[in-house]
Structures are given as structure tokens and as C-alpha cells.
Amino acid sequence: MCNEEEHAGHAMARRGLLVTGAAAALTLGTVSFASAVPRDSGKETEVVRGTLPPGSPDYVYLPVEVPSGVREIRVSYVYEKPAVPAGTAGNALDIGIFDERGTGLGGDGFRGWSGGARKEFFIRADEATPGYIPGPVRAGTWYVALGPYTVAPQGLAYEVTVTLTYGPTPERQQPVHPPERAKGRGRSWYRGDCHIHSWYSDGRRTPAEIAALARAAGLDFINSSEHNTHAAHAHWAKEAGDDLLILLGEEVTTRNGHVVAIGTDPGTFVDWRYRARDNRFGHYAREIRRAGGLVVPAHPHATCIGCNWKFGFGEADAVEVWNGPYTPDDEVSLADWDSALALAARTGKRWIPAMGSSDAHRDPDPIGTPQTVVLADDLTREAILDGIRAGRSYVAESKDVSLSFSATGGRGRHAGIGERLRVADDDPVTVRLEVTGASDCTVRFVTDQGVLHSAALPGSGSGTVEWRTTAQYAGHVRAEVRHAPVMPPLPGALAAFTNPVFLGR
Template identity: 75%
Template structure:
């Protein structure tokens, strides 16, 4: 049985606790609950320019429903150059409600797919399997951008009746993999699969990660934790070594994206707020309470809603290199570097990188974050990232050893402090392999103070001498030659490090 309703009416304003969202007139199946078969309803309407970020369509679901299936379409008329066209996201909340925090959250696919289903034993990737209980469900529409003439849409809901089935217990990745003790471990903290808007399956990502020489990855789907249980059997053992799989989410708000790295499996982080709502601090603390790290992603990206607007006070690290290096990344790197000179290196925010790979030919592990950790465990990797004991590299072919020594044979490595007097001579040393044709740059709070080309082999050692009075910190960059089509910009990095801070002994800077 199929019916159609046109022109849903505005039923009222639904306050989520952070922003006002529109609730539409709903669709009801409550008058008919046959013992078998299915029923379909369709609603149509038009969202005007300036609609709220999220629009909720209530669906009255009766008893004895086995499966709910949803599809949607919307018009995409041509628009003049420089004008945003229509783009509409979609997800669903169950009878537990749409309140912030996501107690009723059952899935999100954004604009990645035109239809989805969920039932007790299975769901479309991005959605959470579980029983379809009676009550008021809500389909959530997200008008990402709206053309001047509005956004005409149609949403179709099909309920299939029958025995509900059972929901299997999720199997999550272990928090420990076979490692090498205290060592440098390579990882990619920003990846997407078919569980959001990626095209690779988890198995394909795991294979690509091993091929890239990675030891760990972080699953970071847009606005859903549905992939946390999708990695069974992919962590090891394996001829190329075990793979530590961290679970997280890319929290995709209208004022920027933040990657939650290494949260407890099954953790959902809400995204339905803007900077003006003053809610981000609450959810940043939720990420940390779930054991994860708060990492603003591609903070200077130019796509709609991608530029980071929440500030960095809650950040545990910041993504300064996102996929193939672009001018956006150069701005992110420079902005991050400008924060290192304040506070004497106390309370500083480390840098990481992530591929943000979605599909071929985007490379998993370009770049990778190389972390000094006590072992290949969730806790140790996150501790290493949080402490800044890491560098970024374009591939596993590039390896660095970077440190500073001086003053009674003291030594400090990446993310550490060499606590010597302000006038103490110190030696900065970088050992590089795998970077042919590149140039080494030593960067301080004054800027780049030393450069040196590497041998043609791409392997070499560069040393430089300074004092804490002259350089509050030093970090290393290994750069390719400048691109001919980007005049005035330095070449893309083959690698770059977090800083070593200098001074701090006997009241020195």
C-alpha cells in the first residue's frame, strides 16, 4: 500500500538545546499495522533559503515493524556562477528522541546515498542495527546549501512488518596490537569508508594501510559511529603485521570539522551546533571522557562549513596537513607555528596529519603521523600524540631522527624541552632518509634560521648551533622544491616535526 502527501506543513519550532530547528508535519502509519507485508508513505515539500540547519520529519511507527526503509530525492536546478546550489543531507533518530547528545541517534549518511534501511540484525552502512520500536521516529534533513529558488524534496518511508529478529553483539577492535615495544609507529588518523561518504570498504582500507606501511589507523566517519564494529578480522594476525584500529568520528558541524581520535568503541559525538551556540566545549569534554583526542581537521579548508570557527582552546592536537599538500595546509601550518611562541611552550598544541582519503586514487597514509609510543596500544599511541612526540611524513619511505643536545650532555627529542640556561650553546641535529631532492629547514620562533640541501640520495644529516636566548623552540621541515605553478610558496613537505623547546633552566626562557 502506498500513499503520498504533498506540502507538509510547519508544525512548530523544535528546540534542540543549541539551535532552533524546524519540525515538519509528520507521516503516520499508526492506523494500520498488518501482520505481514509493507506500507509506504511519501511527503513532498520545499525548504526555503535560510532554512534551519536541521529539519525534522516525524514518522509515527506502529508495533510489529521489522524494518524501516527511507529514500529521498531533491531537485538540483542550475544556478549562476558563484551561487550555491541545492545539497541535502539525511539521517534518522528513533523513538528515544532527537535531543542533543544523540540518545535516539540511529544513523547518518549525509548526502552520500539516496536511501537506507535499518532493522534488528542489519543496517545500511552509516546506520545502527537494532529493533524498530513503536513510537515517533524522526528523519532529519540537513539543507547543507540551498539555491535561491528553494530546495524541493520528496521523502519516502516504507515499513515492513513481521518478527523483529535479534541484534548481534558488536565486535570492536582490540586496544592492543603486536608491537615493537617503545618505537616509532606510523598511522593515519583521518579516513573514510563506505560507512560515510567514502568508497572503500573497511577491508580495502586495512589492506591499503598495510601497503602504506602503517601500524595504526583511526576510523573517522562523518557524524556516525556505525563503522566501529565493521573491522572484525581486519586487525591481525597478518603477514604484514597486526594493525591497531582506533575508533572515532569526524564531527562535521556547520562551523568546522573535528576528528575524535581513539574514543571508546560505540561512542557517538553530536554535531548539531554552531560556534555561536557555545556547545563545542561540552562535546570536546565528552570526547576526552570517552578516552579520545580532540583534533580540529583541515582548519583552513575553503569548502562550505569546513573552516574551523571554534577556536583551539579545547584541542588536544591540530591537523596541519590534510591529504596532498595544498595552500590551505600551508596556512594551517603557519597559523599553528604562530601559537608555539607564546607561553614558553607550556600548554602548546601538537600538530598531526591525516590523509582524509575517501576513494581511489586518494592515498591512505598521505600523510602519516609517526608517533613515538611505548607500545602499539590505544593508550600509548594517544599518549604519544597528546605529548607531541610525533612527526609527519608523506610516506613510509621517509624517516627522521630529530633532537637537540647541549649543556652537560643533555638531550631532548621531538615534543620535549632541553632545559638549559639561556646562553648555553646547543646543537640541533636532523637525520633524514628517503627524501631525494629535498631541502631541510630549521624553523624557530623567529622563522626559518637555517636551510641545507640533502644529498641526491635523499639521506643525510644536518646540524645547526644556537642558544635558547636566540631560539625559543626549533622544529624541522623537509621540503620538496617549490612548485612552478605556485610562485611565492615553499615546496610541499616530505616531512615536518613537532618542536623541541629550548631553555627553562634557572629562570631562562
């Protein structure tokens, strides 16, 4: 039945504010179904309308009393988008759902999230809309989750329609996940893209399309990283193969920055409903690591609302310095990371490796631009994550660009990317970079003092650059390969860069 008038009074004045210890949330009045049809067949529908004012909490929950005998739950929503003055954010409303197990942070109740990518979704035992978790629609109080991302000065007027379909519960399919190893080449350099979106969140490509593009881009591994859902994990197995390792993860999209969980156990869900002030990020970072994954803040200086990283880097295993085609915010991220390297070199404290990923969503976003090239013992989940964590990696704009970077000292001492060359402060050190596939580019050697050596590559894009230094003069050295500048004296866009080699004892 449709009972719009009864539920039209969901205004802010009638809601109770729930302070949960994380981002504040509101719970609306409960929607009940009045059994207007026999419970063994047919459908029931309820419509709820309301308005959220500016300054609304991050999440608003609409409880729905689901009776027994429900085969499928279907939710759709619309909201008004009034005109706003220039420079003022308009309305944007995200949506998801939790089942009868509740909305507690990190709990078992999560059943899906599509953000603003979809206007409707369904869940039943055998199937669900991409971004949502199939499974039985059990009796109890479910919660439609609304996320007012931005609210116009006029408020955000919304309408939510919930439809229950009764009937026998379909048989649930057991999920199948991709294997944790591919054929590999033993200890070698492997290329990967760890930040990609499919139609299981706000992307437009299927897993099959992404896998084909990954192979064409010369990638050896990719990571499933949908926004705030692990729903894609069960849909990658048939795309894996001897030539492509598929890791499972999530892009955890909070209101104070995004973090990519890389290589977690299948079915791992990481909650995102908190801000930096809630002091919850450390807990969920540790949850990612307990699930075998890496914690990687994404595009830390991106300019979109909620994208700029506010949690600090104490829990990070690596940081995504380069995100998609190179832009000014990547340059800021690189400079910020470079400053952190100088601090690590000076104090001897832990340093955080850098990586790059495409963050590709749809055509024409290229998969594998950029890509992280990792020295790993084999093409396995464990070996790839070990290589990223240790910083044995560089970032390249495409499969065409390859680097070999090292430092050598007396008595045959040698160190590669991510390692330390243990020499006395005044011992001579030779830094060497071999490059292929970077035509019309310039090599720069960057230290804790800044750029101390640069050299143009031949027109072919292949060449070797060497530089002599000491550990006293340079605490660490990393290499950059840059395109010609567009606006001198600002540097050109990156074609590639390495993690550092540290010098000294």
C-alpha cells in the same frame, strides 16, 4: 498506503521553529501509517513532499509514527537541483534518522547518518545500511533528519518516502570490536593515519580494502573516522591483527568546522548538530576525552563550505595541520600553528601538537599520505594516544621518509621531539636532524623568529643537518623537509615536518 496529497502541505509556513539552544531546527507535521495491511505481514508506504526556502534551519525533522510489529524501516529521498547563477550555491540535502528516544543533543536516539552519500537506507535488528545502527524498530515516534547543507534561491523541493515492513523481529547480532593492542616493538616509532573514510560514511572503500592499503603504506595503526556516525565501529575487528592496531572514532562534521575524535571507546557517538555561536563544542570535546579519545580539529583552513574551523583551539589535544596531498590551505594551517607555537614558547602556556592524515575517501586517494609517526611505549591504544597528546611525533608524506630530530646541550642534556631541553639562555645548543628517503629536498630549521637555517639534502635523500644556537636566540626549534619550490620564492611542498623541541627553562 501512499497518501501524498495529505502530506504535500509541509511548507515552511506550517512549521514551528524549535529553538533548542543549539543549531535551530524545525519539526514538520507527523507522518502516521493508516494500517492498510495486516500488522503481522506486508508493507506500508507514505510519501511526503515539501519545499525548504533559503535560510532554512540547519536541521529539519520529519516525525514518523511507527506502530508495533515493524520489522524494518526504509527511507528514501530525492530533491530538485535547479540551475543557479555562477557563484551561487545550489541545493544539497543530507539525511539521517533518530528513533523513538528522540532527537535531543547527545541523546540515545541517534540511529544513523549518511549525509549526502546515499539516497536511501534501511534499519532492522540484524542489519542496516552502512552508516546506520542495526537494532529493533520499536514503536513510537521516529524522526527522519534532513540537513539542508545549501539551498538554492529557488528553494529546495524534496520528497521523502518511508516504508515500514511488518513481521517478526530478526535476532540482533552482538557487536565485536577490534582489540586495543597489537604486537608492537616496545618503545618505538609507529606510523599511523587517523583520518580515513570507508563506505560507512561517504567513502567508497570497505574496511578490508582500507586495512590492506594501510599495511601496504607501512602503517602500524589507523583510526575509524566516519562523518557523524559510529556505525563502522562494529565492522573493524576482523581487519585488525598483530601488525595493525585499529582505533575507533568519528569525524564530527559541524557547520563551523570538522573535528576528528581519535581512539574513543567502542560505540561512542559524538553529536555534531551545533555551531560555534551555540557554545556547545566544549561539552562535546570533554565527552570525547571522557570516552578516552583525543580532540583533533581537522583541515582547519579548508575552503569547502562549513569546513573552516571556527571553534578556537582551547579544547584541542592536537591539530591536523596536513590533510591529504599538500595544498595551499595546508600551508596556511602550518603557518597558523607555527604562530601558536611562538606564543606558547613566549608565555610558557600549553602548546598544541600537530599531526597529518590522509582524509582518504576513494580511489585514487592514497592511504597514509601523509602519516603521523609517533614515539610510543608500545602499539596500544593508550600508548599511541599518549604519544600524540605529548607531541612526540612527526609527519611524513610516506613510509619512505624517516626523521630523527633532537637538541643537545652541555652536561649530556638531550631532548627529542615534543620535549624541552632545559639549558641556560646563553648555553650552546646543537640541533640535529637525520633524514632518509627525501630525495631532492631541503631541510629548514624553523624557530619563533622564522627559518634560521636551511641546507639541501644529497641527491640520495639521506643526510644529516646540524645547527648551533642558544635558548635566548630560539625559544623552540622544529624541522621541515621540503620539496623543490614550484613558484619561488614560495617554499615547496612538505615532505615531512616535526613537532618542536623547546629550549630553555
